Amino acid sequence: MTLLAPFADDPVDLSAHGPLREEVRGFLEEERARRGIDHWVGSWEGFDRSFSEALGARGWLGMAIPKAYGGHAPDGPGGVLKRYVVLEEVLAAGAPVACNWISDRQSAPLLLRFGTEAQKQALLPGIASGNLCFAIGMSEPDSGSDLAALRTRATKVDGGWTINGTKVWTTHAHLADWMIALCRTSPVDESDRHAGLTQFLIDLSAETVRISPIINMAGDHHFNEVVFDDHFVADDAVVGDVGGGWHQVISELAFERSGPDRFLSTFRLMVEMVRAAGPEPDRYAAEAIGKLTGRIWAIRRMSLQVAGLLEQGQMPNVEAALVKDLGTTFEQSVPEVARRVAESEGADLSVLFQALLDYDILHTPSFSLRGGTREVLRGIIARGLGLR
Amino acid sequence: MNEDTRLLTDTAERLLADHLDESRPEDGVWDAALWQTVEEAGLPLLLLPEAAGGLGLAPGDCWGVLAALGKYAAPAPIAETLLAGRLLADHGLMLPEGPATVALTDGPELTASKTDDGWLISGKVEAPALGESQICVAMAKAEGRHLLCRIASGGLAVAPARSLSGDPVGRIDLDGLALPADAVAETNDGEVVLRQGAIIRAVQMAGALDAVLALTAGYAQERVQFGRPLAKFQAIQQQLAELAAEAALATAAARTALQYFDDPGALFEVAAAKSQAGEAASRANAIAHQVHGAIGFTREYSLQHLTRRLWAWREQFGSEAYWQRRLGTLVAQKGADGLWPQLAVR
Ligand SMILES: Cc1cc2nc3c(=O)[nH]c(=O)nc-3n(C[C@H](O)[C@H](O)[C@H](O)COP(=O)(O)OP(=O)(O)OC[C@H]3O[C@@H](n4cnc5c(N)ncnc54)[C@H](O)[C@@H]3O)c2cc1C
Numbered sequence: 136m137t138l139l140a141p142f143a144d145d146p147v148d149l150s151a152h153g154p155l156r157e158e159v160r161g162f163l164e165e166e167r168a169r170r171g172i173d174h175w176v177g178s179w180e181g182f183d184r185s186f187s188e189a190l191g192a193r194g195w196l197g198m199a200i201p202k203a204y205g206g207h208a209p210d211g212p213g214g215v216l217k218r219y220v221v222l223e224e225v226l227a228a229g230a231p232v233a234c235n236w237i238s239d240r241q242s243a244p245l246l247l248r249f250g251t252e253a254q255k256q257a258l259l260p261g262i263a264s265g266n267l268c269f270a271i272g273m274s275e276p277d278s279g280s281d282l283a284a285l286r287t288r289a290t291k292v293d294g295g296w297t298i299n300g301t302k303v304w305t306t307h308a309h310l311a312d313w314m315i316a317l318c319r320t321s322p323v324d325e326s327d328r329h330a331g332l333t334q335f336l337i338d339l340s341a342e343t344v345r346i347s348p349i350i351n352m353a354g355d356h357h358f359n360e361v362v363f364d365d366h367f368v369a370d371d372a373v374v375g376d377v378g379g380g381w382h383q384v385i386s387e388l389a390f391e392r393s394g395p396d397r398f399l400s401t402f403r404l405m406v407e408m409v410r411a412a413g414p415e416p417d418r419y420a421a422e423a424i425g426k427l428t429g430r431i432w433a434i435r436r437m438s439l440q441v442a443g444l445l446e447q448g449q450m451p452n453v454e455a456a457l458v459k460d461l462g463t464t465f466e467q468s469v470p471e472v473a474r475r476v477a478e479s480e481g482a483d484l485s486v487l488f489q490a491l492l493d494y495d496i497l498h499t500p501s502f503s504l505r506g507g508t509r510e511v512l513r514g515i516i517a518r519g520l521g522l523r
Numbered sequence: 524m525n526e527d528t529r530l531l532t533d534t535a536e537r538l539l540a541d542h543l544d545e546s547r548p549e550d551g552v553w554d555a556a557l558w559q560t561v562e563e564a565g566l567p568l569l570l571l572p573e574a575a576g577g578l579g580l581a582p583g584d585c586w587g588v589l590a591a592l593g594k595y596a597a598p599a600p601i602a603e604t605l606l607a608g609r610l611l612a613d614h615g616l617m618l619p620e621g622p623a624t625v626a627l628t629d630g631p632e633l634t635a636s637k638t639d640d641g642w643l644i645s646g647k648v649e650a651p652a653l654g655e656s657q658i659c660v661a662m663a664k665a666e667g668r669h670l671l672c673r674i675a676s677g678g679l680a681v682a683p684a685r686s687l688s689g690d691p692v693g694r695i696d697l698d699g700l701a702l703p704a705d706a707v708a709e710t711n712d713g714e715v716v717l718r719q720g721a722i723i724r725a726v727q728m729a730g731a732l733d734a735v736l737a738l739t740a741g742y743a744q745e746r747v748q749f750g751r752p753l754a755k756f757q758a759i760q761q762q763l764a765e766l767a768a769e770a771a772l773a774t775a776a777a778r779t780a781l782q783y784f785d786d787p788g789a790l791f792e793v794a795a796a797k798s799q800a801g802e803a804a805s806r807a808n809a810i811a812h813q814v815h816g817a818i819g820f821t822r823e824y825s826l827q828h829l830t831r832r833l834w835a836w837r838e839q840f841g842s843e844a845y846w847q848r849r850l851g852t853l854v855a856q857k858g859a860d861g862l863w864p865q866l867a868v869r
Contacts (some may be wrong), residue, residue: 138767139733139736139767139771139774140772141769142772142774142775143586143587143590143729143774143775143778144778145583145782146583146775146778146779146782148869149867149869150868151586151609151869154869209790223867224867225607227863227867234672265712275724281775329670347553402863405862406859406860406862406863407749407859409854409858409859409862410555410858410859412855413855414855414856414858416851416852416853416855418848420850420851420855421847421855422844422847422848422850422851423795423847423851424850424851424854424855425798425846425847425848425849425850425851425852425853425854426802426843426849426851427846428797428798428850428854428862428866429776429794429795429799429802429846429850430793430799430802431866432776432791432792432799433773433775433776433795433796433799434772434777435867436779437771437772437777439777443610447836448683454771455642457767457768457771460764460768461768472661512760512762512764513761513764513765514757514760514764516763516764516767516768517754517761517763517764518761519767520736520740520757520764520767521740521744522740522743522744522755522760523754523755523760523779
């Protein structure tokens with residue numbers, strides 16, 4: 136079965152990047168100490184612009200952006216895997232990377248592939264330095280999994296476009312500088328629902344863009360509603376081709392589905408669970424820890440194989456969906472296991488353990504929704520198997 | 524995979540497919556013709572170093588052939604012979620011709636005591652195809668020393684049994700069996716049989732999962748109900764996607780573990796790979812049978828060759844519970860802050 140072939144290839148091995156890994160670990164420890172923080176909670180949902188700028192200053196953002204645009208992509212191969220090392224170290228530490236996460240993971244590759252020269256010049260250096268934050272403008276009130284049903288309209292006017300409509304669930308729109316919004320630029324053609332969609336760059340500080348908070352069930356202000364009220368953008372705000380938005384969005388999603396962010400969201404809890412169980416866990420706790428450890432190890436091995444394909448310039452959409460499906464299911468299982476380990480013989484629960492457990496229980500439902508639901512991913516896999 | 528190993532894999536696959544599509548023995552019956560075919564093709568020598576008459580391939584290069592043994596549910600101790608030969612060669616012991624096997628282990632070891640010209644071995648041995656093999660490789664312990672033993676099992680009174688897969692498993696109770704000095708080698712690595720056995724099984728399981736996926740996806744496209752192929756029902760698609768994910772996970776895990784076949788320090792990787800192969804097999808088998816309906820529950824249909832072996836192999840060289848307990852203990856000993864460095868070591 137060709138779908139499995141990349142996972143049977145020679146294993147990707149990151150041990151050559153040991154020195155970089157050590158450097159990142161040292162940096163993270165320094166940053167924590169400097170900020171007087173014992174432990175980070177919240178992983179890539181934590182927003183801290185100054186932390187992202189510190190990452191950028193070290194050259195650890197924009198590792199896939201060419202030097203000509205302020206990035207650090209190597210001229211030869213090796214870039215994807217080096218970047219992977221940085222990403223997984225930062226995530227495993229639970230560092231607050233939300234400000235740079237979306238822009239570095241998907242906006243930059245999107246702009247690199249489809250943006251105009253002027254857009255690249257204007258935006259990529261800011262992404263690489265960690266002080267430009269992007270939001271994703273896809274979902275709408277009546278358009279979730281069925282993205283092509285979106286209704287936000289961009290109408291051609293003299294010198295540009297007028298945008299009207301509503302985006303929802305927009306992560307950190309209230310803190311971000313730019314949004315890349317997918318809009319309808321010609322009426323729905325029922326024979327090709329994916330036609331007539333276009334991506335636009337939106338300056339989120341404009342007055343005709345109204346951003347209001349949507350408080351999530353954990354009580355955080357994470358996502359937003361964003362309303363465009365006769366919002367004018369000039370012609371140079373179009374990203375890629377007018378009418379070519381669907382294809383661009385699909386390739387954008389491929390960047391976001393196989394990385395370590397898809398299995399490390401609850402890793403800090405796993406660490407504190409091991410601490411709580413102590414050096415001599417009872418039989419139940421030992422098995423539970425071993426089960427989670429084996430699983431995350433294997434998912435990481437898969438994720439690395441996909442990174443190997445990305446390194447070769449391939450677009451492994453289906454393979455990435457496999458990783459994300461397993462990864463998010465794993466992340467969601469961690470708090471459930473931790474609750475039981477907490478009741479094992481001799482478990483010693485810290486305040487941090489309890490805080491992480493509460494945080495994760497309240498956030499796990501979102502893991503298999505954001506960036507494409509579990510059912511949508513499995514649909515992609517089924518297509519890869521030739522079933523649909 | 525380079526050209527040579529691809530060729531080797533193709534040859535092994537063709538040979539197994541040709542033989543097994545035509546005839547498959549009843550449970551527990553020795554398939555002499557299959558054995559002869561694979562022996563003539565040199566498969567049992569694959570893992571041997573050149574000095575011992577093998578091809579000197581790195582274990583990772585043998586992936587395709589080892590996985591094919593699972594993919595075609597080969598009903599003969601080919602993997603066991605490969606492993607036995609490699610273990611003997613690595614410890615400077617001779618490998619006789621013919622089928623060989625390896626003691627299934629994760630439990631108490633055999634004990635040995637020194638005599639003037641060799642060793643006396645006592646304890647229980649359980650091994651695949653023990654009654655059909657010339658020799659069996661097993662670990663024994665003598666006053667804290669680890670011994671790798673070549674037991675000539677040909678003449679011994681083996682109690683025959685069958686595993687869940689229908690493949691023969693034999694048991695003997697040794698009570699001071701005399702082994703000559705040249706059948707025993709001392710080693711520092713008391714878990715080499717367990718570790719390498721677990722890796723080989725994990726690879727076979729990945730191969731079998733690959734075949735379960737192909738068979739089940741293929742069946743869903745052919746079988747029509749309510750006027751449509753099963754594959755067009757979303758409930759079926761979602762299950763097959765999950766099956767594919769489990770098979771991919773077991774593949775990545777086993778392939779990585781195979782890379783560390785010769786590394787005594789790779790207990791972490793082995794524990795993770797074998798236990799995850801078991802987890803994947805449990806889920807995959809359940810899905811495959813559900814999607815197949817009643818036909819998959821028959822002796823006649825080929826799914827059971829794969830699923831029964833997966834269930835049997837789950838238990839051999841350490842079950843999920845066994846390896847998860849060991850892995851969890853290992854993690855606990857290194858402490859919470861050692862978890863990430865262990866996971867991200869390569
Ligand atoms: C924390 C968080 C952050 C987010 N951030 C952003 C963001 O920054 N930008 C953005 O654009 N969006 C964002 N989203 C939105 C996210 O992309 C959507 O939630 C997702 O695409 C699903 O859409 P929906 O919520 O409308 O659910 P629906 O599409 O209504 O789905 C509800 C349920 O029905 C299932 N379902 C739907 N269609 C089918 C089908 N054909 N077959 C089977 N099952 C189906 C789904 O899988 C799901 O289980 C975010 C979501 C969350 C939870």
